[in-house]
Amino acid sequence: AVAKRGYHEKVLDHYSRPRNVGSMNKADLDVGTGLVGAPACGDVMKLQIRVDESTGRISDVKFKTFGCGSAIASSSYLTELVRGMSLEDAGKIKNTEIAKELCLPPVKLHCSMLAEDAIKSAIKDYKSKRTGKPTLGVAA
């Protein structure tokens, strides 16, 4: 059902009870940070993942979104989706999956795009931190 003001119930649920809001220390070697903006509206999303070295899977995830209800709902839903995922699978998430789950209207598609960009950017940051650096066990 579509709730008042055109927002879908699932959007309102995530918007009023966002999951996994917060921050991690971006200096941690097992943390990847994605910070992206939507040129269309100026909204900004920060998404952070912590990666379990031994499994290559996302063990924790946090977000902060300064944006519309659909952007907050998209990032909140995304955090639930990627927890426990391999980096490879998380990197394949498409904004259309998020938009479909939340029943976002076409005008709000770019809000879910922000979430796709954010997870991709967090994975990229994590990977770039890993290359050319000593492994965690021997880092000073």
Ligand code: FES
């Ligand atoms: Fe209303 Fe999905 S919850 S159509």
Ligand code: FES
């Ligand atoms: Fe721009 Fe939602 S209106 S992120």
